Amino acid sequence: MLELYFWPTPNGKKVTILLEELELPYALKPTHIGRGDQFRPEFLRISPNNRMPALVDTEPKVGGNPLAIFESGAIMMYLAETTGRFWPMEMPxxxxxxxxxxxxxxxxxxxxxxxxxxxxxxxxxxxxxxxxxxxxxxxxxxxxxxxxxxxxxxxxxxxxxxxxxxxxxxxxxxxxxxxxxxxxxxxxxxxxxxxxxxxRPAVRKGMAVGAELQEDPATLSDEEKARRLKLLTNQRATPIPKEWGEAI
Ligand SMILES: N[C@@H](CCC(=O)N[C@@H](CS)C(=O)NCC(=O)O)C(=O)O
CATH class of the missing domain: 1.20.1050.10 (Glutathione S-transferase Yfyf (Class Pi); Chain A, domain 2)
Structure with a gap:
């Protein structure tokens, strides 16, 4: 199964477009970047850059453990290469x-x-x-x-x-x-x-994914708006989360 950590922004939609073009089943994992889901210790294990999108392939074709990838470009290269579509492999x-x-x-x-x-x-x-x-x-x-x-x-x-x-x-x-x-x-x-x-129908579909996740800013209190703004604009290094334990 492909699990896509996603919020409906242009960077997230690059990947949903490709998944729709490929007609692959995938599970959407809403990652609410305004509320700070990107800083959760379990998400940072997948995407230490605290950014979505990120992909987990729970059953990679190459076998082995689930494979986690962050950065939309890397995710798209992985999907295109493993399906053999939308990326011709011959030079140039x-x-x-x-x-x-x-x-x-x-x-x-x-x-x-x-x-x-x-x-x-x-x-x-x-x-x-x-x-x-x-x-x-x-x-x-x-x-x-x-x-x-x-x-x-x-x-x-x-x-x-x-x-x-x-x-x-x-x-x-x-x-x-x-x-x-x-x-x-x-x-x-x-x-x-x-x-x-x-x-293209798949592009329309991919661009529309997650529309229901969008919030109306008018429903947010001034305090919540200020909290989200701070969270997204004043970011400094995240220390190793204590949940990761000593072994990491
Ligand atoms: N280079 C990254 C950029 C991803 C990115 O900037 N994602 C933003 C949303 S569009 C994000 O997750 N922001 C969370 C934050 O700023 O904390 C990619 O293409 O995957």
Missing amino acids: KRYDVVQWIMWQMANQGPKFGEQGHFMRASQTPANGDQTYAVRRFSDEVHRLYGVMNLGLFEKRWLAAGEYTIADMICYPWAAGWKMRGIDLDEFPNVKRWLAEVGE
């Missing part, structure tokens, strides 16, 4: 896909995430002037849409001449262009690609 296609996965994990995900962070931070006067940070990351986001637009020039898919995990991993963040202040008409190749990927 294999690395055409890998380079876009690396690009997404090192550029699109982090920079888009920081743009969102500083845009939210700028709404609180106590944080001071955030103009520099918002500008820096908004420029990066614009540059990165441009990178995809170049990468998709005269190409239907990002890599390997076929629909792969490279497209799936880049889709959920790219789909949020409107709230990022992006004019999609500047990036016609991305616009065309977003429309085609977004129409």
Whole structure:
């Protein structure tokens, strides 16, 4: 059984898209990052980075103990490789896909995430002037849409001449262009690609997973909102949990 530790954010949805494309059964393990589930000792054993998504394959094909993987890119490579789908293994296609996965994990995900962070931070006067940070990351986001637009020039898919995990991993963040202040008409190749990927039934399904988990912020008290904000923004190193025992 595949157990997916998940919360409905773009990073989580990369994996649900792939699982839906693969039509694999999986058990969703809601990991409420606002409440702090990502700091539970048992979750940190799976994902020491205190981030979801994470995957546990309780019966790996290679045999042995259950296999735990964190980082969405690694999870997607594992699923694609073990099923033999959406990641051609022959050269040079294999690395055409890998380079876009690396690009997404090192550029699109982090920079888009920081743009969102500083845009939210700028709404609180106590944080001071955030103009520099918002500008820096908004420029990066614009540059990165441009990178995809170049990468998709005269190409239907990002890599390997076929629909792969490279497209799936880049889709959920790219789909949020409107709230990022992006004019999609500047990036016609991305616009065309977003429309085609977004129409796939498995992509629609994967993007909708966990919608019922979302909370209406209006139902949260001011104290709870402040507690969650602190939990998500002021993180420092987590000591080895006492529950792990001496042997770890
Ligand atoms: N590079 C990681 C990023 C994962 C990530 O940032 N997850 C966020 C939600 S989108 C999270 O779990 N945040 C919890 C926290 O900040 O404590 C991946 O792609 O898996």
